[in-house]
Amino acid sequence: MAHKSPNRQTERRARPDRAPRPLDQRKLEELGLSYVARFATSVAKVEAYLLRKVRERGWEGDAPPDAAGIAARYAELGYIDDxxxxxxxxxxxxxxxxxxxxxxxxxxxxxxxxxxxxxxxxxxxxxxxxxxxxxxxxxxxxxxxxxxxxxxxxxxxxxxxxxxxxxxxxxxxxxxxxxxxxxxxxxxxxxxxxxx
Known part of the structure; x- marks a missing residue:
């Protein structure tokens, strides 16, 4: 019987699933900036994306998330043009x-x-x-x-x-x-x- 090389996937240790860290205002702005850099989009779509990320990852900021403010600021800066x-x-x-x-x-x-x-x-x-x-x-x-x-x-x-x-x-x-x-x-x- 021929010797089989072990499957690399079975060799890897199973990593415990870590929950992503909750977002704060700075991280939320970084996510928004990354999104507008990759996709042609609208103000409303950026706002919806940011709110979805807050729902998925949670929020640890002192004030409530300002997804609308971030999207509006990116529009003022010309990163988003509806x-x-x-x-x-x-x-x-x-x-x-x-x-x-x-x-x-x-x-x-x-x-x-x-x-x-x-x-x-x-x-x-x-x-x-x-x-x-x-x-x-x-x-x-x-x-x-x-x-x-x-x-x-x-x-x-x-x-x-x-x-x-x-x-x-x-x-x-x-x-x-x-x-x-x-x-x-x-x-x-x-x-x-x-x-x-």
């Missing part, structure tokens, strides 16, 4: 084919104010381009594998439902799914993108 975050997040979702409603939901979940969400709301051309992008990526409407380019009623309804779930309005979804050809759909999207 407008830049909203524009980047909106653009990324549109490029992936999501519609205006889905963009608005994502920004709301990130704590972006209603006024700022209205400022970055996609225009008609962006909405059409996103719908065409999603249809092409998911092979919907004229991009489907149907040989004649037209979907049966049930398939068409399912494709429209997929577009609606992605945040597109009914008229945009119906137009893209009902497009006679991919070239027509591309032209329809391009028409709204052209400056007047």
């Amino acid at each position: 407008e830049a975050f909203a524009r980047a997040r909106s653009g990324g979702l549109l490029r992936r084919g999501y519609g205006a409603r889905r963009v608005d939901q994502a920004l709301g979940a990130a704590g972006i104010s209603e006024a700022l969400r209205q400022d970055v709301r996609p225009e008609e051309g962006q909405q059409r381009r996103a719908a065409v992008t999603l249809a092409a990526r998911r092979r919907l409407g004229p991009w489907s594998r149907a040989t004649d380019g037209t979907a049966q009623r049930e398939t068409r309804e399912k494709q429209i439902a997929a577009m609606l779930r992605a945040g597109h309005g009914f008229e945009i979804a119906r137009t893209v799914i009902g497009a006679p050809t991919t070239a027509w759909a591309e032209q329809w999207a391009a028409e709204a993108e052209e400056p007047e």
Whole structure:
């Protein structure tokens, strides 16, 4: 019988699970700074992150944790920019084919104010381009594998439902799914993108 080398994991001593040390104001600020250095984020997301860390690790400071104050100070210093975050997040979702409603939901979940969400709301051309992008990526409407380019009623309804779930309005979804050809759909999207 061949000699087996011992498994390194079994050789290691089992370390007792140590509870992380509770946070104080200085440690909380360090966590916040580390978070904003790694991620593009919003003021509300930083505040939620810091409060979650306090719940997980506990608090040993004399005063209650000031997660909102830390997030606000980082915004004043320019480490967090809700407008830049909203524009980047909106653009990324549109490029992936999501519609205006889905963009608005994502920004709301990130704590972006209603006024700022209205400022970055996609225009008609962006909405059409996103719908065409999603249809092409998911092979919907004229991009489907149907040989004649037209979907049966049930398939068409399912494709429209997929577009609606992605945040597109009914008229945009119906137009893209009902497009006679991919070239027509591309032209329809391009028409709204052209400056007047």
